[in-house]
Amino acid sequence: MPNEPTKEVLLDLHRRMVRIRHFEEEAGKLMEQGKSPGALHLYIGEEAVAAGVMVHLSDQDQITSTHRGHGHLVAKGGDFKLMYAELFGRETGYNKGRGGSMHISNVDAGMLGANGIVAAGPPIAVGAAFSNKYRKTTNVAVPFFGDGATNEGAFHEAANMAALFKLPVVFVCENNGYGEFTPQAEHQAITDVADRAAGYGMPGVICDGMDAIAVWEASGEAIERARNGEGPTLLECKTYRFVDHVGLRGIGLKYRSDEELAEWQKRDPIEQHEKRLAEMGILDEAQAQAVHDGILAEIAEAIEFAENSPLPDPMDLLNDVYSPSAAS
C-alpha cells in the first residue's frame, strides 16, 4: 500500500461508519413507528464507501448525493440534531423542513444535497468542480451515485464533460447490485461499472466497498489526482444494502434471497473494521463499545431536540422560492 492509514485515520473511519449505522437504524425505526413523515432510503451496509471517501475531504470540497443520502451527510460531518430535525420536518432542520430525507443538504460544508432524481448529482458535481477550477482552488467535487444511475443520460453527459475539461471530479459509484429492485444483471450488460470509464477517457478503478480501508486508499489516490489537475476518475465501490430499498423492514418484495443477504452481511463493514482494529491493537472491544455508546447517547439527544423543535410556520410556505433581488 503506498499510503498506510494512520491510527487516526483508522479510528476516524470507524467512527464515521458507526455514526452512519446508528443514525440510520434509529431513523428507520422512527419512520416505521410513524414518528417521522415520508419515506427514508437507508444507507445501512454501505457505510465504508461514505466514510472511506469523506476522510479525504474538507468542507471546501463538494459532494452530491442520492436518494440514499443520510450516510453521505453524516460522514461529511453532519450534525445529528439538524439531520433528525430535517427528517421530522422541523424549522431547525438543515433545510428548515423544506427538503426532508431526499433533499437533505448542508451547502456550507459542501454537501450539495441528497437528490430524489437518479443521476442528477453528477452534472451538478461537474459544475462545482468547474467552479473549483475557475476559482483556481485545489478543491474537488465527488458525486455519489448507484449502479442504476450509470444508465441515465445525465451521468454520461457529466462524465464526458468532466473528462473533456479535465475537471477535479471523483465519480464514486456505489454499486450495491440493485437499481431499486432490479438486479444489476437485468439493468446493464456489464458487471463492472468501472468499465464505462474507458469510454470517457478517464481511469476506472474498482474497490471493495465493504472495506473502509480499501475505499480510503482507492479514493485517496483518485482525489489526489483530481487535486493535482490530472482530471476525473470513476471509482466503483462494490457494496450491498443490508435493508430494503425503503425503510428497515421495507415493503417485503421478494427480489433478492435471504442467502444472498446473509453472505453479504458476513462482510459487514463495521464488524470487519472492528475486528481488524482489534487485531492491530488499536481498538479493543470495550473501546469500540464506548464509541457506539457515545454515538447512541448523542443520537438520543438529537432525536429529543428534533421532536421538541418548532414546526415551520405555514405562513412561511412561500419563503425561499426565490432569492431576494437586489433593488435595481
Added chain:
Amino acid sequence: MTAAEAPAGRQLVYTLAITEGVRQALAEEPLAFMAGEDVAGAGSVFGIYRGLLDEFGPDRVIDTPISESGIIGLAVGAGATGLKPIVDIMFMDFIGECMDEIVNQLAKMRYMFGGKATLPVTVLTMSGAGMNLAAQHSQSLEAWLCHTPGLKVVMPATAYDVKGAIITAAREPNPVFVVMCKGLMALPGDVPEEPYEVPIGKANILREGDGLTIVAFGRMIHEATKAAEQLAGEGVSVEVIDPLWLQPLDTDTIISSVTKTHRAMVVHEAVRFGGLGAEIAAQISELAFDSLDAPVGRVAAPFSPVPFSPILEQTYVPNAERIADEARRILGLG
C-alpha cells in the same frame, strides 16, 4: 429603465444587442462565464456571441459538448458554489433534453435547501417559428417554464429589451430564462451603449388606447402593433401591452388597462391550449370581471406541432390579420 424611458439614439439589430448584453455582463462580473454548444469558436449558430471568445478567452467563454443536461447541471453546480453562469441552450426545443436539471434541480434547489443555496443562473435560448425549421426547432415553450416555481422568464422582442433582459438576468440572484426570438434577429432598434436593466416584472405599454387591450409577447408584439394600426384606421383605439416578463407577470398593468378599455385579448405564438394566454385570460376574468364587456379573446397557434412546409407554417403562426379579425369579433364589428 424601460424602453419608454430610454433616450433615442444608437441603433443595433437584435443579434448585436444580444452580443453586447452578454459582453457587458461578462465584463462587469469576473465570476460570470458563458458556456454552451458552439458559443465560443463559432460564436453560436445564430452568430450572437461572435467575438466573445477573443475578448474573454477560453476560460470564460466555453464550448461544451452537445449535452444539454450537462450544460444546465454545470450551471447549477457552478452557480450554487459562487459563480454566475450564463449558459446557452441553442434552440428552446432542446430544453426537453434537460428538463430535469431545469425543473427539479435549478428551479428547486434553493427552496428544497431551506433558502441556503443561491442560483444566479442565466439561460439564453432561441424560440419561435417562421424560418421553416420544422417541429423541433421552432417551438415557443415558455409556458413550461412559467409553470415552474423558482424560475423567472423574460421574452424580449426588441433590441432594447433583449440587451436589458440579458444584463438584468446576469445580475439577478435567481435562475432567469431569457427566451429570445429567432424571427427577430435582423430587427433594428434603439440600444443605449451603456449597460442597463429592464425592471423585473414590469410590462411595456407599446401603444395606448381605450377601446381594446391586446396583451402580446415575443414576436407577436410586432403583429399586434400592426393590427392595432389597422384598427386605428377603422376608428378603434387599441392599447398594446407587452408583459416582457412572463414570470413574474405584471398583472397590475394588464388589469388597469382592461379596467379602462373593457375588452381584452391575448396573443402568443405558442399553442393556444394551456398557453400563457389561458393564465392571463383567467387573471383578467378573476380580477376585472365587472369591467369586461366581452369574453377575453385569444389568438395563438393551433394545437399542432409546428409544420415545415412554408404555406403550412404561415397558416400556423398568428399574424396581424388574424389578430385584427379577433379584435373585430370581440368589438362586435366582425
